[in-house]
Amino acid sequence: MSANTNTAVVLTEVGKPLSLDTSRAIPEPAGGQIQVKVSVVGINPHDGKSRDFGIFVTGKLPAVLGADVVGTVTKVGAGVSNFSIGDRVVYQPSFFIPTWTQHGLQEYAVADAWAAAKIPSSITDDQAATLPTNVIAPLVSLFSLLKIPAPWSPAAKDFDYANTSLLIVGGGSSSGKFGVQLAKIAGIGRIVVVGGKEDELKKFGATHVLDRHADYDTLLANIRSIVGDDLVYAYDSVSNLNGQLLPLNALSKTKKGGLARLLPLGPVDNSKVIGKEAGYDVHDVFGSSHAHQEVAKGLWANLTQYLENGQIIPLGYVVKQGLKAEHVNEIMDAYRDGKPATKTHIHI
Numbered sequence: 337m338s339a340n341t342n343t344a345v346v347l348t349e350v351g352k353p354l355s356l357d358t359s360r361a362i363p364e365p366a367g368g369q370i371q372v373k374v375s376v377v378g379i380n381p382h383d384g385k386s387r388d389f390g391i392f393v394t395g396k397l398p399a400v401l402g403a404d405v406v407g408t409v410t411k412v413g414a415g416v417s418n419f420s421i422g423d424r425v426v427y428q429p430s431f432f433i434p435t436w437t438q439h440g441l442q443e444y445a446v447a448d449a450w451a452a453a454k455i456p457s458s459i460t461d462d463q464a465a466t467l468p469t470n471v472i473a474p475l476v477s478l479f480s481l482l483k484i485p486a487p488w489s490p491a492a493k494d495f496d497y498a499n500t501s502l503l504i505v506g507g508g509s510s511s512g513k514f515g516v517q518l519a520k521i522a523g524i525g526r527i528v529v530v531g532g533k534e535d536e537l538k539k540f541g542a543t544h545v546l547d548r549h550a551d552y553d554t555l556l557a558n559i560r561s562i563v564g565d566d567l568v569y570a571y572d573s574v575s576n577l578n579g580q581l582l583p584l585n586a587l588s589k590t591k592k593g594g595l596a597r598l599l600p601l602g603p604v605d606n607s608k609v610i611g612k613e614a615g616y617d618v619h620d621v622f623g624s625s626h627a628h629q630e631v632a633k634g635l636w637a638n639l640t641q642y643l644e645n646g647q648i649i650p651l652g653y654v655v656k657q658g659l660k661a662e663h664v665n666e667i668m669d670a671y672r673d674g675k676p677a678t679k680t681h682i683h684i
Contacts, residue, residue, distance in 0.1 A: 345357075354661045370413060376407070379679075400436035404467065409425055430448065479518075506531055526562060528546070568588055575600060592616060
């Protein structure tokens, strides 16, 4: 790139492949922001849905995608005291900026300092890039939508985490695994997980791991044998219409419970949710730091420490080298076509 231009992979038309743009301006940090030279950006399924269906981007084209961003601080805006030039950082961009100056599929971006964290020396750029999207979704689910007090909040000192039960459906997913880790940080006493590898999930903090291949009635009975009639918190990170009935029917019959679902596919068939005398709530998750600042700010403020202490453990990934449109489109095509896809990072 020239000294004054910023190369990016951009979406110019919904339903069409992304393309390379070598003429974008380098964004300057406003007050409370940092400028970042991007090194790694992670691609997630929602990026493909932006390309193919216009999610998040309608009326805001051309768009730059990629919400798991890692890089090095190159400038510091007014009022920022917790970052310096040269710091390695990980951050989640805002989905509400129509100029797309924060997303990661570009050489330089800006970030809101409160939605970023320094990366400790023990963590690589790629490891850090596994975090933002897949940590913020369960963060929002547990501590905003389900209203479990965040462990850094004032309400935490009066909440009985040890005698609280949480059901997580989708323990094999990245957001499910990070959900387990966040629940462990909070000190939740019974973390019951459906799906995923038992050894891995117990390392993350699960107390019980159930085989998702068991039949529905067996799974429901096994969950209830662990939680009794006390379950009021459930998080579904995979969300198919039939699967959502499992966490809903596992909720207490006599206490009002809630389900946070990450990928809502339609309304719940309430006729198949049995015996909920106190009712229940279903929450659809938008895993955005900027939409849930009340809990996200605490996570970002503590993330460096959690990584240093091993309380948050990064997940797996694969790498594609170079800011090339064909690489990004290939990843999005795999998500679109339902092919197995390990979290993929673009090295810029």
